[in-house]
Amino acid sequence: LFACQDNQESATGAGSQLTSTASFVASPDQDTASYVPLYIHDIPAAEALNTFRTSVGSCAPVVVPALDRQEAIMLTKSYWVIEGYADAEASRQQRMAAIGQWIRCNPDGTFTGGHWDRQTHAGTWYLNYAANAARLTLDSNVDRMDAVWEMQALAGDQTAMAWSRVANAGFGPYHRPFSIKLIELYDRPTKAQFAGMMNW
Numbered sequence: 001l002f003a004c005q006d007n008q009e010s011a012t013g014a015g016s017q018l019t020s021t022a023s024f025v026a027s028p029d030q031d032t033a034s035y036v037p038l039y040i041h042d043i044p045a046a047e048a049l050n051t052f053r054t055s056v057g058s059c060a061p062v063v064v065p066a067l068d069r070q071e072a073i074m075l076t077k078s079y080w081v082i083e084g085y086a087d088a089e090a091s092r093q094q095r096m097a098a099i100g101q102w103i104r105c106n107p108d109g110t111f112t113g114g115h116w117d118r119q120t121h122a123g124t125w126y127l128n129y130a131a132n133a134a135r136l137t138l139d140s141n142v143d144r145m146d147a148v149w150e151m152q153a154l155a156g157d158q159t160a161m162a163w164s165r166v167a168n169a170g171f172g173p174y175h176r177p178f179s180i181k182l183i184e185l186y187d188r189p190t191k192a193q194f195a196g197m198m199n200w
Contacts, residue, residue: 018042025115027093037094038175039101041144043120050122057143059123062109071134071151072127074158075105080182081189087178100189111138117188121145137171146172159184
């Protein structure tokens with residue numbers, strides 16, 4: 001699809017001290033685990049958070065999507081929040097720390113994403129229907145978050161979805177295939193909403 005451009009010193013927000021999602025969602029074993037989960041990334045500077053190019057990545061221009069398919073309609077109606085994260089190589093603590101990530105896809109082909117009540121990146125999204133299941137490309141302004149997801153299951157009442165990350169898509173950083181379950185919320189999630197699922 002679209003190749004990410006190399007980061008340049010002139011990118012918006014370059015040179016500023018960036019914070020990382022690890023400052024508020026990292027698991028206790030983050031430094032000793034065998035890999036760093038996809039949701040740990042630098043957050044663009046506040047003034048660059050919704051730009052197409054940041055000091056940590058860039059995304060392709062917007063392509064306004066057709067909204068005549070169920071997948072596109074579902075994506076653009078609400079916040080989609082990760083309720084479960086199935087990755088056999090992640091520790092239990094890492095899988096728990098992944099809960100609360102969210103994405104909000106806009107009808108104009110842009111999206112915002114974050115974790116709990118905080119936005120952490122933005123970008124453009126595309127749907128491709130050539131495979132057996134619709135494939136969602138998220139081209140983030142944080143290159144680490146670039147990914148292609150296969151939308152494997154959609155709930156009949158349109159309140160939940162299951163996605164699987166495509167490892168051999170040729171786009172974004174390599175990650176083993178893993179699956180997530182997303183649920184629909186009308187606003188950004190809070191830890192209080194998910195407190196019954198985990199021990200904080």
